[in-house]
Amino acid sequence: MAKKSFRQAINEALRQEMRRDPRVILMGEDIAGGRGGSAGITDAWGGVLGVTKGLWEEFGDDRVLDTPISEASYIGAAAGAAATGLRPVAELMFVDFVGCCLDQIMNQAAKFRYMFGGKATTPLVIRAMYGGGFSAAAQHSQALYPLFTHIPGLKVVIPSSPYEAKGLLIEAIRDNDPVIFLENKVMYDDEEDVPDEAYAIPFGEANVTREGDDVTIVAIGRMVNMANAAADELEKQGIGCTVIDPRTTSPLDEETILESVSETGRLVVVDEASPRCNMACDISALVAEKAFFSLKAPIRRVVPPHTPVPFSTPLEKLYMPDATKIAAAVRSITSSQKQKVA
Amino acid sequence: MSVQISREALLRAYRSMRTIRVFEERLHVEFATGEIPGFVHLYCGEEASAVGVCANLTDNDTIASTHRGHGHCIAKGVEVGGMMAEIYGRHTGVCRGKGGSMHIADLSKGMLGANGIVGGGPPLICGAALSHKTLKDNGVAVAFFGDGASNEGTTLESMNLASVWHLPAVFVLEDNGYGEATGAAYACAGTQKDRAAGFGLPYFACAGDDFFEVYETARNAIDHARSGKGPVMLHVQLSRWYGHFEGDAMTYRKAGEVAAQKKDHDCLKKFRARAVAENLLPEGDMDEIDAAVADEVESAVVTAKQAPWPQDKDLMADVYARY
Numbered sequence: 001m002a003k004k005s006f007r008q009a010i011n012e013a014l015r016q017e018m019r020r021d022p023r024v025i026l027m028g029e030d031i032a033g034g035r036g037g038s039a040g041i042t043d044a045w046g047g048v049l050g051v052t053k054g055l056w057e058e059f060g061d062d063r064v065l066d067t068p069i070s071e072a073s074y075i076g077a078a079a080g081a082a083a084t085g086l087r088p089v090a091e092l093m094f095v096d097f098v099g100c101c102l103d104q105i106m107n108q109a110a111k112f113r114y115m116f117g118g119k120a121t122t123p124l125v126i127r128a129m130y131g132g133g134f135s136a137a138a139q140h141s142q143a144l145y146p147l148f149t150h151i152p153g154l155k156v157v158i159p160s161s162p163y164e165a166k167g168l169l170i171e172a173i174r175d176n177d178p179v180i181f182l183e184n185k186v187m188y189d190d191e192e193d194v195p196d197e198a199y200a201i202p203f204g205e206a207n208v209t210r211e212g213d214d215v216t217i218v219a220i221g222r223m224v225n226m227a228n229a230a231a232d233e234l235e236k237q238g239i240g241c242t243v244i245d246p247r248t249t250s251p252l253d254e255e256t257i258l259e260s261v262s263e264t265g266r267l268v269v270v271d272e273a274s275p276r277c278n279m280a281c282d283i284s285a286l287v288a289e290k291a292f293f294s295l296k297a298p299i300r301r302v303v304p305p306h307t308p309v310p311f312s313t314p315l316e317k318l319y320m321p322d323a324t325k326i327a328a329a330v331r332s333i334t335s336s337q338k339q340k341v342a
Numbered sequence: 343m344s345v346q347i348s349r350e351a352l353l354r355a356y357r358s359m360r361t362i363r364v365f366e367e368r369l370h371v372e373f374a375t376g377e378i379p380g381f382v383h384l385y386c387g388e389e390a391s392a393v394g395v396c397a398n399l400t401d402n403d404t405i406a407s408t409h410r411g412h413g414h415c416i417a418k419g420v421e422v423g424g425m426m427a428e429i430y431g432r433h434t435g436v437c438r439g440k441g442g443s444m445h446i447a448d449l450s451k452g453m454l455g456a457n458g459i460v461g462g463g464p465p466l467i468c469g470a471a472l473s474h475k476t477l478k479d480n481g482v483a484v485a486f487f488g489d490g491a492s493n494e495g496t497t498l499e500s501m502n503l504a505s506v507w508h509l510p511a512v513f514v515l516e517d518n519g520y521g522e523a524t525g526a527a528y529a530c531a532g533t534q535k536d537r538a539a540g541f542g543l544p545y546f547a548c549a550g551d552d553f554f555e556v557y558e559t560a561r562n563a564i565d566h567a568r569s570g571k572g573p574v575m576l577h578v579q580l581s582r583w584y585g586h587f588e589g590d591a592m593t594y595r596k597a598g599e600v601a602a603q604k605k606d607h608d609c610l611k612k613f614r615a616r617a618v619a620e621n622l623l624p625e626g627d628m629d630e631i632d633a634a635v636a637d638e639v640e641s642a643v644v645t646a647k648q649a650p651w652p653q654d655k656d657l658m659a660d661v662y663a664r665y
Contacts, residue, residue: 025476065472065507067503067506068503068506070499070502072465072496072499073464073465073468073499073500073502073503074465074503075465076464076466076468076469076496077466077468077469077472077500077503078469079466080454080469080470080472080473080483081472081473081476082469083449083454083466083469084404084449084454084473085473085477086469086472086473086476088469103459103462104496107458107459108457108459108465112447112455113660113663114660115437115441115455116440116445116447116449116455117435117437117439117441118438118440118660119437119448119449119450120447121663152661153662155662175663175664176663176664177662177663177664204665251665
């Protein structure tokens with residue numbers, strides 16, 4: 001066990017799975033990088049933010065395939081390869097680029113098994129970066145997991161830390177369904193202890209990162225860190241928060257969320273995806289439908305406004321959910337008595 | 343052109359073409375009764391293309407088809423009774439009634455699916471070709487696509503990717519002159535030959551009403567891809583005899599266009615004429631096939647109509663391998 005970054009954890013998961021199973025191949029834009037350049041080198045980048053660095057060196061041209069900037073062709077190729085015997089991990093770079101290849105994900109890979117009467121298996125992983133906070137502006141900052149969660153046939157994974165990233169990516173590669181694996185680009189240098197050996201974290205089993213009696217906070221991806229920070233601060237003020245990281249939005253661990261709300265009676269959902277039809281809506285509806293009589297206060301959603309992600313630093317800060325906004329939402333639904341105590 | 347094909351292969355090819363013709367003509371009749379749900383797109387008139395290409399393939403090779411996919415399925419060996427039951431939405435269908443006409447697939451036969459999305463197949467075929475190349479199984483992957491799909495970015499991107507990755511891929515353009523109700527003369531800029539050249543793909547072309555010509559041309563094209571020389575385009579010129587979908591009155595085609603096609607470009611008539619003239623097959627053998635196919639399709643329809651519907655529990659089956 002050693003401290004590893006989010007980037008290293010993902011790289012290690014890919015490397016270990018590629019060593020384990022020769023059918024695992026990688027494809028994507030500049031996942032090696034440099035081919036056809038005047039310097040005559042390969043592995044110039046190892047991915048636009050260096051996540052796949054060194055994998056071409058170990059596994060070579062047959063298993064680490066740089067693609068043209070041509071998302072529809074290679075995401076579709078990954079789907080076709082998955083249905084015919086390989087286990088591709090395709091990197092879409094920024095998830096915003098799904099606009100160029102949604103058909104291959106939504107109408108092809110996601111539906112093969114159902115349309116073909118259960119006779120197709122599509123062990124495909126699509127990795128992509130998501131999220132704001134990088135001043136990457138409107139076309140490189142979206143958190144599009146609700147879009148994928150909406151589509152039956154896809155599984156959707158959003159790891160919240162390096163440890164989570166390694167275990168969930170290994171599970172994704174071993175899974176026999178198409179998996180969308182979303183990496184928050186702001187988190188690549190985050191570090192924590194990550195086991196050296198391979199391990200898999202099952203899908204659909206939420207992780208409870210904080211335990212408290214007063215409020216349940218459900219947070220997605222990087223927002224788990226924000227929720228933990230808010231919970232730690234609120235704890236000092238006498239407000240106990242349970243923080244739930246669902247890990248996967250499809251499948252969603254409804255049971256852990258409902259059980260917690262039945263104990264705390266209060267729910268705050270933190271989601272950096274655009275506010276209409278996002279996970280905060282979905283989880284709020286779940287609780288309103290199945291735990292309504294446990295609720296002591298209105299549900300609160302901590303979400304960005306309904307606007308594209310702005311570029312300018314102060315505007316982006318205003319846009320993004322953060323620990324302060326989460327703490328404010330929690331305080332708004334805890335009893336006045338509690339607040340007086342605090 | 344001399345014929346280099348065994349007698350058995352010729353009989354199989356004739357049977358396959360006849361099966362497609364009878365299957366589709368019957369669907370035309372049955373669809374009008376209202377018993378068949380959804381959309382149906384018929385392949386009549388184009389039989390020699392699917393069969394001429396697939397006669398050069400084995401179950402180990404992969405094809406991706408289009409919304410007009412029944413012919414490709416039959417040519418690739420998908421079972422006719424299972425196809426008919428699928429089109430009727432029955433549990434006994436090849437896809438258990440979950441896919442229907444536009445999604446018939448049978449991966450055990452290397453049939454990666456008809457496809458409801460125009461241009462959906464070519465990217466998938468790049469992946470299948472990559473599997474063949476990576477797994478070193480000597481297989482090729484064939485994308486059938488129409489002149490309509492030839493204008494989709496996915497098709498053009500796939501030709502580029504196949505060329506960049508040097509894949510054993512064959513792009514079979516079935517050019518029937520119409521993308522839905524719009525003529526290729528309007529919708530396709532430049533030439534298909536130049537498009538292939540633009541991506542470095544060797545270009546093969548043939549008339550789609552002559553099985554022998556398609557077979558020979560496809561063999562050269564497929565051999566090229568199979569031998570590791572990279573992807574190719576095969577441009578087959580043909581005509582569809584029915585509308586884009588069943589119910590299309592084809593007001594966009596001049597009177598007599600289809601009748602002329604049927605009279606002068608019927609691939610089955612041409613096949614029989616040549617087979618007899620060159621003493622390749624006895625007429626009696628082909629008559630026997632015609633009778634057997636008529637029985638097979640009749641039986642498929644009768645059986646499909648009586649087959650069980652999927653049950654309520656099937657609604658949620660097979661969304662995932664595990665969830």
